[in-house]
Amino acid sequence: MNRSTALYLLVAASLAVPATAFSQWQWKDGTGRMVYSDVPPPPSVPDRAIVMAPGRAAGAYRPVEAETAAKADGQADAKAPAGDAPRARQVSARAKDKPAAGTDPDQAFRERREERLKADLEAATKEREQLARQTRCEEMSNYATGLREGMRISKAGPDGAAHRLNGDERAAELDKVSQSMAQHCS
Incomplete structure (x- = not known):
């Protein structure tokens, strides 16, 4: 050494x-x-x-x-x-x-740890629900804009084949989406 x-x-x-x-x-x-x-x-x-x-x-x-x-x-x-x-x-x-x-x-x-974990879980669940709600509202808003602008929209018929919406069906769909947005996105 x-x-x-x-x-x-x-x-x-x-x-x-x-x-x-x-x-x-x-x-x-x-x-x-x-x-x-x-x-x-x-x-x-x-x-x-x-x-x-x-x-x-x-x-x-x-x-x-x-x-x-x-x-x-x-x-x-x-x-x-x-x-x-x-x-x-x-x-x-x-x-x-x-x-x-x-x-x-x-x-x-x-017990204190469980209370804290439960509160954290509730906060995370609320945040996740709020984010999902915002996403659904944005999707409905985009869909309503597409309906108003005359974008071609197709729906599946009873036989599974796609058929395009005519003017009356488009207006009914726009009313339904507008009511849903008023109820869920206010």
Whole structure:
């Protein structure tokens, strides 16, 4: 191994170590022992015992449930630092979406997702119907213009053979198309 390869490996290793160190949870368990883990602590660990959480500075972690419970009890948000006002607003906005205490969070998520999918499906169906209606109206308008301009129009007869419309049939067809346009394309 040459010197430059060893240097690159050393730099890569030194960059990889801090990234894994920042993705660790730290908290003190019930016996006062420091626990390091890559998964969040169990719900039985109070938020004051959590020393560090991924993506936050040491001591800045406060779970959403604790803030929501404090606000529900009518307590002021005394623990939050002064610069944490936007975060408090975000938490209160998220608290509206939180499920009731006895419900399964996954079930609540699935219900919200189904409602959103249903609303998206309804919107897409309405849009598709509106587009189909516009297309039908344009086709009827073009057909009516052709009838007015004297364009040769043929229809299939009872025997399946094509026959051209005469003047009376053309006027009757134009009336029928005009009534349909007035009813569906207004």
